[in-house]
Amino acid sequence: MKKIAFLTAAFAIAASALMATTSCNKAQNDKSEASQASTVAQEETYLTAVDRYLTDEIGKSYAPGEICIPCARIVDVDEQNPQDIQVWGDFWIFNYNVSGDTLKTVSGGSHPGLMHISKTGNTFKVTAFDQVDAGAGNLESAKKIFGDRFEKFQTMNSDEKAREEDRARLIADYVKSNNLAVKCYQDFGWTAVNLK
Numbered sequence: 539m540k541k542i543a544f545l546t547a548a549f550a551i552a553a554s555a556l557m558a559t560t561s562c563n564k565a566q567n568d569k570s571e572a573s574q575a576s577t578v579a580q581e582e583t584y585l586t587a588v589d590r591y592l593t594d595e596i597g598k599s600y601a602p603g604e605i606c607i608p609c610a611r612i613v614d615v616d617e618q619n620p621q622d623i624q625v626w627g628d629f630w631i632f633n634y635n636v637s638g639d640t641l642k643t644v645s646g647g648s649h650p651g652l653m654h655i656s657k658t659g660n661t662f663k664v665t666a667f668d669q670v671d672a673g674a675g676n677l678e679s680a681k682k683i684f685g686d687r688f689e690k691f692q693t694m695n696s697d698e699k700a701r702e703e704d705r706a707r708l709i710a711d712y713v714k715s716n717n718l719a720v721k722c723y724q725d726f727g728w729t730a731v732n733l734k
Contacts, residue, residue: 581660582660582661582662583662584615584617584623584625584655584657584662585610585612586662587653587655587662587663587664588608588610588625588627588629588653588655588664589608589610590664591653591664591667592608592610592629592630592631592649593606593607593608593631595664595667596608596629596631596649597631597633600631600633600644600645600646600647601633601644601645602633602644602645603633603634603635603643603644603645604634604635604636605633605634605635605636605641605712606631606632606633606634607631607632607634607708607709607712608629608630608631608632608708609629609630609631609632609701609704609705609708610627610629610630611627611628611629611630611694611701611704612625612626612627613626613627613628613684613687613690613691613694614626614687614690620656620657621656621657622654622655622656622665623654623655623656623657623662624652624653624654624655625652625653625655626651626652626683626684626687626691627650627651627653628648628650628691628694628695628701629648629649629650629651629653630646630647630648630649630701630705631646631647631649632645632646632705633645633646634723636718636720639719639720639721639722640720640721640722640723640724640730641709641713641720641722641723641724642723642724642726643723643724643725643726648695649667649669649670650669650670650680650683650691650695651667651668651669651670651683652667652668652683652684653666653667653668654666654667654668668683669683670683680692702731706723706731706733706734707734709723709733710733710734713733720733721733
């Protein structure tokens, strides 16, 4: 089984965030389609498919915002079978509205689990997503889905500081790649966080 180190994945996530320019707001769909067309021209990876799935499928189940930014934190990857690339992760999605120089969080949430991705030519697509159950079955389903990666997932999932650092970096990458005049982001009831 081919595995990649978390740090390598983190850098790849940041790179894929530059390509994740899809919006969750229907008013932005024309821009999104143009952005997606330019994304296809660039080299796709399984991370492109992860971000696209989080934005297009998971993000739309939340209250819409002007901007949708995924935060995929990769636990492990098995790329042995190009028809079933397996990506275990602590997947987050956030919808924002732009208010002056601030992205104000509208909605979002966590969707840990295992994504199955197929590669056809240079295109990657999520074909299935095994999500960890919410509520009473959470721990049992997480152990089943992550298997011998469970401890690594638990460590990552419980490290709120590292998650917020990843989130801030991905937001900054998105802001830069889309030429937004945004300097910080703010969750409801919390102090705004400056972007580096």
